[in-house]
Amino acid sequence: MQKKYIVGIAAVAAAAALTLSGCSTGRTTSGSGDSSSSSSVPKGSLIGVALPAKTSQNWVLAGQAFKDSIEKAGFKADVQYADDSNKVPSQQAEINSMLTKGAKVVIIGAADGSQLGTQVATAKKDGAIVIAWDRNILKTKNVDYYVAFNNFHVGELQAQALLDGLKKEKGSGPYNVELFAGSPDDANAKVFFDGAMSVLKPKIDDGTLKVVSGQTDFQKVVTQGWLAQNAQKRMTDLITGNYAKGTKLDGVLSPNDTLARAILQATKSAGLPNPVVTGQDSETDSIPLIMKGTQYSTIYKDTNLEAQAAIDLVTKLSKGEKPKTVDNDKNNDNGSFIVPAIELNPVLVTKDNAVEAYKNNATLEKLAVDNK
Numbered sequence: 001m002q003k004k005y006i007v008g009i010a011a012v013a014a015a016a017a018l019t020l021s022g023c024s025t026g027r028t029t030s031g032s033g034d035s036s037s038s039s040s041v042p043k044g045s046l047i048g049v050a051l052p053a054k055t056s057q058n059w060v061l062a063g064q065a066f067k068d069s070i071e072k073a074g075f076k077a078d079v080q081y082a083d084d085s086n087k088v089p090s091q092q093a094e095i096n097s098m099l100t101k102g103a104k105v106v107i108i109g110a111a112d113g114s115q116l117g118t119q120v121a122t123a124k125k126d127g128a129i130v131i132a133w134d135r136n137i138l139k140t141k142n143v144d145y146y147v148a149f150n151n152f153h154v155g156e157l158q159a160q161a162l163l164d165g166l167k168k169e170k171g172s173g174p175y176n177v178e179l180f181a182g183s184p185d186d187a188n189a190k191v192f193f194d195g196a197m198s199v200l201k202p203k204i205d206d207g208t209l210k211v212v213s214g215q216t217d218f219q220k221v222v223t224q225g226w227l228a229q230n231a232q233k234r235m236t237d238l239i240t241g242n243y244a245k246g247t248k249l250d251g252v253l254s255p256n257d258t259l260a261r262a263i264l265q266a267t268k269s270a271g272l273p274n275p276v277v278t279g280q281d282s283e284t285d286s287i288p289l290i291m292k293g294t295q296y297s298t299i300y301k302d303t304n305l306e307a308q309a310a311i312d313l314v315t316k317l318s319k320g321e322k323p324k325t326v327d328n329d330k331n332n333d334n335g336s337f338i339v340p341a342i343e344l345n346p347v348l349v350t351k352d353n354a355v356e357a358y359k360n361n362a363t364l365e366k367l368a369v370d371n372k
Contacts, residue, residue, distance in 0.1 A: 040127055041104045041318040043074040047311075048098030049133075050091050052111040053084035055226050056258055057283045058303050062109065062134075065307035073311050078103065087111040095119040105129045105314050107147075113138040113187040113334075129317060132339060133310050136187045139335040145325065146339040147310040149301045149346045151188045152330040155195020157348040158253060158278040161297040162196075163203065165276035165350075166251050169296070175250040176212050177275075178238055180231060180263065182255045184222045191331060192255050192280075193218050200253070212242045212249075223255075228262035235266035243272065251276035257286035260295050282349060282364055291351050291371035300347040300357055300364075309342050 049066045051059055063079050070077035078098055083090035091111045098106055099122060106123050110116055113135050120130045120142040130137070132146040166175045179200075182189030197216075203209045204216065215221050215238075223231045235252070243249050249267065252275050254260040260279035267275060279286055280299040289295040316323045325340035326332075332341045349357045355372070358364035 041075075041129065041314060043318065044076065045104040045318070046076045046078055046098070046102055047314060048095070048101070048103035048106045049077065049079040049109075050094050050098065050106065051079065051081050051109045052091065052135075053082050053087050055084070056256065056281060057285075058281050058301070059109070061303045062307060065304045066107070066311070069304075069308050069311040073315050075311075075314065082111045088115050092116065092119050096122065099123055099126050099128060103128055105131065105317075107131045107133045107310050107314075108137060109133045110135045110137055110187065112185040114185070116140075117142070129314075131310055131313065132334075134188070134306060136332065136334045136339060138187055141336050143334065143339050145313060145323075146332050146334075146341040147306065147313060148188075148331075148341065149306065149344045150328070150331050151191040151346075152195040152198075152328075154280060154299050154301075154346045155192040155197070155255075156199055157299060157346060158192070158255070158280065158297070159196040159199035161278050161348055161350065162251050162253055162276060163199070165278075165296040169276050169293075170250045173208050175209055176243075176248055177209050177251040177253065178213060178235070178249065179211060179216060179221045179253045180223060180234070180255060180259055181218055181221045182259075183224055183226045184219070186226065187334075189222065189255065190218055193221070195330070196253055196255075212247060213238050223259055226256065226258065228258050231259040232262040232266045235263045236270065239266065239270045239272065243270070248273075249275045252278070254278050254280075256280040257283040257295070257298055260298075261286060261289070264289070264294060282358070284363065284367060287354070287364060287367040288371040290349070290354060291368055293351060297348060297350045300349050301344070302361070306344060309344060313342055 047070050054060050066079050067077045080094040088111050106128050116137050117140045120140055123130050124142040130143050132143050134148050136146055137143050181193040252263050254263055254277050257279040260277045263277055276296045278297050282298050282300045286295055286298055313323055326343050327338045329338055332339045347357050354368040358368050
């Protein structure tokens, strides 16, 4: 089954060309942006990009990727990050500032997608195009497009990797596992988790997997702020409460690499053998761990391609064109409607395919080769 989900380099190239996700369950449509909005983005216009705090390596990379893509496309860039200590109010203020400066497009990687309704309503009133980027903006119809990787499929890939890794590394089951999810203020966290549980729940129900702590609900397994220290503390508490008397821990569903490393630090400190641990984002600190078999897997979502996808969309709109989008109720429903989306394909990476998967990323490819 793993072969079904592993997408090769051809998929990365396809993502660069903005092809739609092959696993999408939705239908392809024309975009929702109306012609009056589309024609109001001439070259040289200001494009605002509001990103959340720099809590992961990919968010740091995103800022420069946007600046490069926007300037190369002939627009002006205003890229801002939310203040880590005051994320939501600072992002709200940044979006308002971009609109005051006359931004014709606002691209938003939401710090909290449920708290930007007023800002996107103002943007639409001002005639700006609103693009949710990487994370959806929730419970509002004032969003024109959503540009992201298929995050439900990310969860499916992580879950399948966990199952494959358990079989490969731990032999026959049943297997004892624990589940982690991302931050509840990130709209993607629930999508990742739901995708994973669509694969894992049948295995929990039939006894292949046992969640020893009994914690299987999203709200029970979240990691506030995506912070490593929160994941490490929870894993330590889970070990103390469930595994201190010799019960083996076989695997952990981790939603990203930062949390995966924290989980592995907790198991190491407790003297437990390495469990099979999943991840996401292909962070440079995790590549050596994957190549050495410490962390089992990650997901590669090329930040440069994702930023370029948003700017390619803007370029099409500036020409008065309506882009082809996909309606995917599992991935793009923001609680008010299914946002027309440009979906890119995530790539599952283990040590077996890492060198090939990172072929177009010199830094990651070198890390994979050097740590084989």
